[in-house]
Amino acid sequence: MLIGEYIHTIDEKNRVSMPAKFRKELGKKIIITPGLDSCLFIFTLKEWEKVSTRLSDTNTDLSFLKADQRNFNRYMFGRAAEVEIDSIGRILIPDFLKDRIGLKNSAAVIGVGDRVEIWNDKVWSQNADVVEKQAPELAEKLGNEKK
Amino acid sequence: MLIGEYIHTIDEKNRVSMPAKFRKELGKKIIITPGLDSCLFIFTLKEWEKVSTRLSDTNTDLSFLKADQRNFNRYMFGRAAEVEIDSIGRILIPDFLKDRIGLKNSAAVIGVGDRVEIWNDKVWSQNADVVEKQAPELAEKLGNEKK
DNA sequence: ATACCAAGTGGGAAAAAGTGGGAAATCGGT
């Protein structure tokens, strides 16, 4: 399971270290996509298979109109990249993804269970503060839905 | 069963001793997360599995399609850590969790049945005073709800 | 009272993780 928060630098070559604790689970290649909420999503190849089959299956109960779904898929697939992890655990962030979320020198690398997220570190900490306040009611809300 | 209150120091390396009486039950690795009410929760791996599978059931839904789910997962997983207990029973508290509840030199380590909580010791003793006074009426309230 | 044992605390040395940069390889354009 991918969990925890790490603040890592992005060097002039657009490299970011994956936390040592993530490396085994991530494997040698990962898929990086523009995520939701101004961060990037990183999936293991295995997770990506699940995600992509699920997204492209128009018969599922995803609450999208089909046109919407096509556009969403363009968003998720069209700008996804397969990226290798180098021998000491770093990945290269494509420029267009870096620009999208305003990354500069420092990134927050977050394990969110089945995926990793990359945030501008400032945006992450602001966002975390907001979510922290909401957490109890979110917990309750989700708890009710799951029944 | 994890019970009792212990005041332990946090050294400059962010280490805290788990009470000797907890060690057997905690095992070799634990999960530490931001809890509710400005303390940290420590779960055994077994407890954590129960908690985390209930939170993110990725087999039925993609965990990132709903905004609430994303935010809650960021909170629960993003700010959690898997931590080893060292050979003499200490754990390392990640900086971001230490900061969150304002830990400095001294922490209250509390057994709460199936989990351990870490408190700023001052906050804990204040909180304990308040709860002590409320205890009778809390008991009554819970008694009514349980019917 | 004293010696012993268990629990908690502190710190030094070794190992690992993260960061930076140079050299080799690749790509693209002329």
Added chain:
DNA sequence: ACCGATTTCCCACTTTTTCCCACTTGGTAT
């Protein structure tokens, strides 16, 4: 094919983390 620019690979430095050992304290048994 050649040149310059970009990317990839590898090595080296620095900082952080981990591991291990030793000291201290408080309780217990002799």
